[in-house]
Amino acid sequence: MTEPRLKGKRWDTEFEGKLRRRWKARWPYGFEQKSKKPVYSIDTPPPYVNTPVHIGQATTYVMMDMFARFRRMTGHNVLFPLGLDRNGLPIEMAAEKKYNVKLTSLTRAKAMQLCRSILKEASMASVDSFFRLGVSFNSWKKGTGIGGLYETDSPDYRALTQETFIDMWNKGIIYEDERVNNFCPGCQTTLADAEIDYENRRGFYYHIRFKVKETGEDIIIATTRPELVCTIGMVIYNPDDDRYKHLEGKTAIAPIFGKHVKIRAHPSAEIERGTGIMMVCSFGDLADIRFFREMDIEPVIAINKDGTMNENAGFLQGMTIEEARARYLEELEKLGLVIDKEPTHEHRTPVCERSKDAIEFISMKEYYVKQVEFKRDMKRLARKMDFFAPKSRQILLDWIDSVSIDWPISRRRYYATEVPIWYCKGCGQVIVPPKGKYYRPWLEPPPPGSAGLSRGKCSKCGSSGFRGEERVFDTWFDSSISPLYILKYSRPPLGFFSRNQPCSLRPQGKEIVRTWLYYTVLKDWLLTGKCIFKDVWINYHIVDERGKKMSKRTGNAIDPKEVLDRFGAEPFRLWAAIEGNLEKTDFRCSFDRIEGAGKTLTKLWNIARFISMFPPPKRKPGMLCPLDEWALAEIGKIAAYARDRYNKYDFHNPATKMKNFLWEAFASHYLELVKNRAYNQDGRFTREEQDSARFTLNSVLDQLLLLLAPIVPFITATIFMDLRGADIHSQPFPKPDAKTLKKRPGFGTKDIMELNGMVWKAKKDKGLSLKSGMKELCLPRKLKPLETDIVATHKAEKLSYGKAVRIRL
RNA sequence: GGGCCGGUAGUCUAGUGGUUAUGACGCUGCCUUUACAAGGCAGAGGCCGCAAGUUCGAAUCUUGCCCGGCCCACCA
Numbered sequence: 001m002t003e004p005r006l007k008g009k010r011w012d013t014e015f016e017g018k019l020r021r022r023w024k025a026r027w028p029y030g031f032e033q034k035s036k037k038p039v040y041s042i043d044t045p046p047p048y049v050n051t052p053v054h055i056g057q058a059t060t061y062v063m064m065d066m067f068a069r070f071r072r073m074t075g076h077n078v079l080f081p082l083g084l085d086r087n088g089l090p091i092e093m094a095a096e097k098k099y100n101v102k103l104t105s106l107t108r109a110k111a112m113q114l115c116r117s118i119l120k121e122a123s124m125a126s127v128d129s130f131f132r133l134g135v136s137f138n139s140w141k142k143g144t145g146i147g148g149l150y151e152t153d154s155p156d157y158r159a160l161t162q163e164t165f166i167d168m169w170n171k172g173i174i175y176e177d178e179r180v181n182n183f184c185p186g187c188q189t190t191l192a193d194a195e196i197d198y199e200n201r202r203g204f205y206y207h208i209r210f211k212v213k214e215t216g217e218d219i220i221i222a223t224t225r226p227e228l229v230c231t232i233g234m235v236i237y238n239p240d241d242d243r244y245k246h247l248e249g250k251t252a253i254a255p256i257f258g259k260h261v262k263i264r265a266h267p268s269a270e271i272e273r274g275t276g277i278m279m280v281c282s283f284g285d286l287a288d289i290r291f292f293r294e295m296d297i298e299p300v301i302a303i304n305k306d307g308t309m310n311e312n313a314g315f316l317q318g319m320t321i322e323e324a325r326a327r328y329l330e331e332l333e334k335l336g337l338v339i340d341k342e343p344t345h346e347h348r349t350p351v352c353e354r355s356k357d358a359i360e361f362i363s364m365k366e367y368y369v370k371q372v373e374f375k376r377d378m379k380r381l382a383r384k385m386d387f388f389a390p391k392s393r394q395i396l397l398d399w400i401d402s403v404s405i406d407w408p409i410s411r412r413r414y415y416a417t418e419v420p421i422w423y424c425k426g427c428g429q430v431i432v433p434p435k436g437k438y439y440r441p442w443l444e445p446p447p448p449g450s451a452g453l454s455r456g457k458c459s460k461c462g463s464s465g466f467r468g469e470e471r472v473f474d475t476w477f478d479s480s481i482s483p484l485y486i487l488k489y490s491r492p493p494l495g496f497f498s499r500n501q502p503c504s505l506r507p508q509g510k511e512i513v514r515t516w517l518y519y520t521v522l523k524d525w526l527l528t529g530k531c532i533f534k535d536v537w538i539n540y541h542i543v544d545e546r547g548k549k550m551s552k553r554t555g556n557a558i559d560p561k562e563v564l565d566r567f568g569a570e571p572f573r574l575w576a577a578i579e580g581n582l583e584k585t586d587f588r589c590s591f592d593r594i595e596g597a598g599k600t601l602t603k604l605w606n607i608a609r610f611i612s613m614f615p616p617p618k619r620k621p622g623m624l625c626p627l628d629e630w631a632l633a634e635i636g637k638i639a640a641y642a643r644d645r646y647n648k649y650d651f652h653n654p655a656t657k658m659k660n661f662l663w664e665a666f667a668s669h670y671l672e673l674v675k676n677r678a679y680n681q682d683g684r685f686t687r688e689e690q691d692s693a694r695f696t697l698n699s700v701l702d703q704l705l706l707l708l709a710p711i712v713p714f715i716t717a718t719i720f721m722d723l724r725g726a727d728i729h730s731q732p733f734p735k736p737d738a739k740t741l742k743k744r745p746g747f748g749t750k751d752i753m754e755l756n757g758m759v760w761k762a763k764k765d766k767g768l769s770l771k772s773g774m775k776e777l778c779l780p781r782k783l784k785p786l787e788t789d790i791v792a793t794h795k796a797e798k799l800s801y802g803k804a805v806r807i808r809l
Numbered sequence: 810g811g812g813c814c815g816g817u818a819g820u821c822u823a824g825u826g827g828u829u830a831u832g833a834c835g836c837u838g839c840c841u842u843u844a845c846a847a848g849g850c851a852g853a854g855g856c857c858g859c860a861a862g863u864u865c866g867a868a869u870c871u872u873g874c875c876c877g878g879c880c881c882a883c884c885a
Contacts, residue, residue: 010847205885222885236885268883278885287883394813395880402881510880592834593821595847599833602847610844656823660832671844679843764840764850771842 005612006722011598011605013568016714020131028729029068029136031147032077040076041504042068043483043533044137045516046083046152048090049122053129056509058560060539062569062576063651064507065135067537069710070646072136073733079147079500081486082130082137086119086153087416088475089187089354094118095415104188108414108442108470115415119153129560133569134713136729146488146496152478153415159438160485161478162420164527166435168369173526174409178365180289180299181408182350185307185321186357189411190366192474193404195515197353205274207340208332210235213251213260219244220339222274226332227324228281230257230313231300233292236266237277244277252279255337256328257314266291283361285350301363305412321360367419367471368406371522375400381521381531388649392510392538399514407519409477416472422446426463435490441468480519483532502530507537537649539580563594570712571598577655577711600659601715604708607667608701608719614678616698617691625677625689626785628696629740631670634661634749635700636736642707643733651711658707666700669752676792684792698723703734746782755783755805759794762807773797778806 042064047057068080092103095114103111127140138147144156151157168174182191205222208229212219221235235252237244247263254261261279268291269278282299283289292299302312309316309324316324332338350359371378378400387393410419420439422431431452433439439447446453446466457464481489483503488496508516517536524532563572575597624632638661642654677685678693685693702724709716709728720728759777763770777796779787780803791799 004844006844009845224885268885270884274885276885280885284885285883287885290883391813398812398881514880596833599847603845606845606848608844613844656832667845668849675843760850770849 003613004609005615006605006609006719009606009609011570011601011715013570015718016132016134016568016570019714019717020134027139028727029072029078029080029138031079031081031138033146035077037075037077039079039500039504040068040071041079041483041487041500043486043503043506044081044083045508046085046150046479046482047126049084049086049119049124049126049151051090051126053126053560055558055560055563056539057126058129058133058563058572059576059580060507060509061130061135062133062573063537063539063580065133065713066573066577066646066651066710067505067507067649068136069713069729070733072729073706073710073731074643075732078138079486080136080138081147081150082127082135082140083150083152083482083486084127085475085479086122086151087478089189089413091115091118091415092413093187093354103414111414129564132564133560134573136713144491146486146493150485153417155438157478157485158417159436160481160490161417161473162439163435163490164481164484164523165420165473165477166432167527168523169432171526173370174367175370176365176367178363179405180283180301180361180363181366182359183305183362183364184352184355184357185305185360186355187352187413188305189413190364190408191352191359192408192476193402195353196350196359197356205340205342206329206338207275207342208255209337209339210255210279211253212247212263213253215247215250219247219252219277220275221277221279223279225281225284225325227309227313227316227321227328228284228302229254229279229328230259230316231282231302232257232259232261232279233282233297233299234261234266234280234295235263235277236269236280237263238269238271239265239267241265241269241271241276247277254279255335256331285361289361299363303360303362305362305364307360366408367410369409369477369523369526371403371407372405374522374526375403377525378518378522381525384531385521385533386535388535388537392513392536395510395513395538396517399518407474407522409474410471411474412470413472416475417478418442419469419471419473421469422450422466423469424452424458424461424463425465425467426458427461429458429460431458431466442470444468476515476519477523479516480523483520484524484527489528501528502532502534504533505535505537506533507539510538513538535649558591563591566591567594567598568714570601570714571595574598574600574655574712577651578659580652600662601712603663603667604704604715605719607662607671608705608723610671611697611701612723614694614697617695621688621691621695623688623692624696625692625789627670627673627789628692630747630749630752631666631674631696631700632740634665635703636740639703639707639734639736640741643735646710646733654707655711658704662704664753665749666704669749669756670700671697672756673752673786673789673793677789685788689788703736706731706734747786751780751783752786755779755790756793758805759807762809766809771795772809774807774809776800776806776808778802778804778808780804 044064045060047053068078071078092115095118096103098118099114103114130137131140137149139149142149142151165174182193182196183189184191205224206226207220207222208226210219210221232254237247248265250263251260252263253259268287269276280288280291282292282301300312302309303321304310307320309319309321311317313324316327319327329338351357352359379397382393382396382400418440420433420441422441423429424431429452431446431450433447434449437447448456452459483506487500487503506517506520521532571594575594578597579593638654638657641657645651645654674693674697677689678697680690705716705720705728713729717728720726760770763772773795774797776798777790777794778800779790781801783790784801787799790796
């Protein structure tokens, strides 16, 4: 009896460890520095170092790895670097939490020290997970070479961020301006619109009595922000509201503060809401900002950037917003001016996406990147890039539509890239350093060669005193250069960037299209005048089995570590491929599903084990049996389909097809029919026929393995190495020849399945073993080419032909 | 309020005009037949969200509605 060459009854996750150890000894996926192959570049999303990988990231990286592995098999030199994000608020917030301090209450040096210590301790847990998942990044070592692991807070990366600022400053695309901004009192910083979330929150409407100066009558105004009465700009009612028409042009007097404002009709007041007459203050929300601008009223800002009331709030000065609200209401109560207090419906409140504090609107000086005037260009670029799935383009287009103010890029935090600017203490002139180095203006004097500097003195007033800028950049100002960074923009080797831009692929989550993708395309276009990406692949969210968002709070989150511990990488990767339907939105994930995918791996292992009993003939046989031609045509069709779909980032459809082929047509039907001929124990078949079987078994297996290699790299590499002694990942992707595909036998897969099904059912119904013989089998004529295989498999004593299958046991 | 997506068995899912609606998990029963019991075979389980329309024919196309998810938007 022939022994299978593959040992072990099933795929074991221990094999993954074995292979990983071999890979680790000699990492096979580095960027080929001297290769002439076309470069395929993937701008991977840098995860935060200090947080463990969640299931969504794990899925995304595994999908990206499939893209990378496939492109390697189609002859590309794949640039697939790992980046780690270490800048910005998440790091600072981790430090605040761990050391239980507010960084804003510390000196800058001390705050930075705490951040660095957080980063130092940050385990490389995420990196380890990627390694275990089999992600084939170019390198796991930090380095500034092509494909090296990079960190967004490295001097090299930060120098490039600052360089892009200097370039844009010199081009006049960046300016400083004082205007009302979104401000997070918790994070103590300005926020871009893209950083704002909305939450449904409840509050109270306070019905407050105002006086009308001219008539002395009372009007009742409902408000959720009584503490802002001190900034009231106008009182409005709807033009169609008969209750208030007589007040047009009269004057309202704000209680206690005594401020006089006009009463006017305005359509933004709704008759049904509140009391129908409302006050507009500066500023309760974005609508107020627009209203003040529209009406040309001078706003009064009563809230400081630390979230306390300022001198414009009179007796409320120095209190927090909440304290001021309570105090003011208390005073109103004493005077009997609060008529009612009713809970509001839940309404959307703008909150900081990180700290979840309610956003305030505060006037401050910040640096801005022009973007409003480029909306048309951005839309053109959005249409130029290829989106996968194509409909995801709309997310970007919608966001571009909603852009209404320029991009505020300066932040009042510490652990981020510094804005590289100094100011002359004498005349205020702006000093801009030369490009190329990493600058820390809060620590260092302006370097020689700076614009506005002459022999170490201000070129305008001759002063030698300078103030370094203390603000830092928005994280997205850093993140938006990742494709420039990995493609060596403005870095050696010379010409690499111009030869290899645009970046082949930006993979990214749909929720950060409005930040990461948008800002990258914007900024890189402003710098280079070109669209930085060719393809954009948008991945969606991982949700639980019922379609609910996963979160630690609701306890339905799946930890990738647990997945790896229980099942290993391969079932997870196969699950991701099968689930990754571009046409759908969210991925459904559960342990059951991942475990289910593992069964297919067992099946694949056993098929390979079976085939390993029949080594391929030394050379391709001169003739192939019709059954074998059919099998080769079937796998050939799948190979052609997979090549086409993989190129379009679709692994779902090919994976589903392969899985079905593997279980059904191949395992259940082809293997059963071909077994006798492959064994040829009683010499019923010729040597040529037997060789045809052995050749086909091995050829189909090889192609299956190659097609699956990008998806499940461990099991395919293990089998291929055992049977063929070569690394599957350096093999070319199968390209079926036209002749194989053109073969059209007179019978189809369905005919074979039907026949086998009927015979097996008939024997079963009689309680006979499947090996038992039958008196007569009548076949449809089109199955004649398969007659010897069919007779041998089903043990028919007599064979005849007719219209339909008939069985006599 | 606007946009996108979805609604098919207990759960999840395939199916974009054509016999009897696919598969998985779960459930019931049977089977150790030399790759596979982490297997094989058989079975139960469906107003294909609702309604109207187009059509010889609709899960599939059109329209309206209902429900769920996500995104965007200025509400006192």
